[in-house]
Amino acid sequence: xxxxxxxxxxxxxxxxxxxxxxxxxxxxxxxxxxxxxxxxxxxxxxxxxxxxxxxxxxxxxxxxxxxxxxxxxxxxxxxxxxxxxxxxxxxxxxxxxxxxxxxxxxxxxxxxxxxxxxxxxxxxxxxxxxxxxxxxxxxxx
Numbered sequence: 594x595x596x597x598x599x600x601x602x603x604x605x606x607x608x609x610x611x612x613x614x615x616x617x618x619x620x621x622x623x624x625x626x627x628x629x630x631x632x633x634x635x636x637x638x639x640x641x642x643x644x645x646x647x648x649x650x651x652x653x654x655x656x657x658x659x660x661x662x663x664x665x666x667x668x669x670x671x672x673x674x675x676x677x678x679x680x681x682x683x684x685x686x687x688x689x690x691x692x693x694x695x696x697x698x699x700x701x702x703x704x705x706x707x708x709x710x711x712x713x714x715x716x717x718x719x720x721x722x723x724x725x726x727x728x729x730x731x732x733x734x
Contacts, residue, residue: 594711594712594713594716595712598716598720599719599720601637601720602720602724602727604629604633605630605634605723605724605727606723606727608626608629608630608633608731609630609727609728609730609731611626612626612627612630612731612734613731613734615734625683627683627684627734630687630728631683631686631687631690632679634675634687634690634693634694634728635672635675635676635678637694637724638672638675638690638694638697639671639672639675641671641694641697641701642667642668642669642671642672642697643668643672644701644705645664645665645667645668645701645704646665646668646669648664648705648709649661649664649665649668652708663704664705667700667704671693675690675693678690678693684732684733687728687729687731687732688728688729688732691724691725691726691728691729691732692725694721694724694725695721697721698718701714701717702714
């Protein structure tokens with residue numbers, strides 16, 4: 594879990610640093626790396642929502658109908674909001690994505706972490722801080 598989680602930071606870090614330095618990447622001259630970063634953030638947000646779907650399926654016998662409904666309903670929210678954010682100008686999109694990553698952590702803290710028996714909450718806190726700071730920094734580039 595830790596290796597995969599931290600490994601998922603690599604595209605955020607590389608793309609944000611390249612954007613902040615304003616440099617070109619060989620073979621990718623003229624490519625909108627800010628949109629690559631925004632698209633990657635949207636994919637990660639979809640994954641964060643999907644964790645709720647998986648938790649709901651895995652715990653459906655132990656959850657009340659209301660709890661199950663909350664997890665399933667929320668599971669699609671990050672991807673839909675991220676998709677709409679992709680319609681905005683790139684720098685605004687990156688700021689919205691940062692906000693959505695932070696918001697996803699808050700929702701996870703309320704709905705998901707109390708139901709899990711793992712270090713997932715700690716991992717998510719670390720990843721949320723790094724990702725949101727990188728997205729905000731890239732938005733200013």
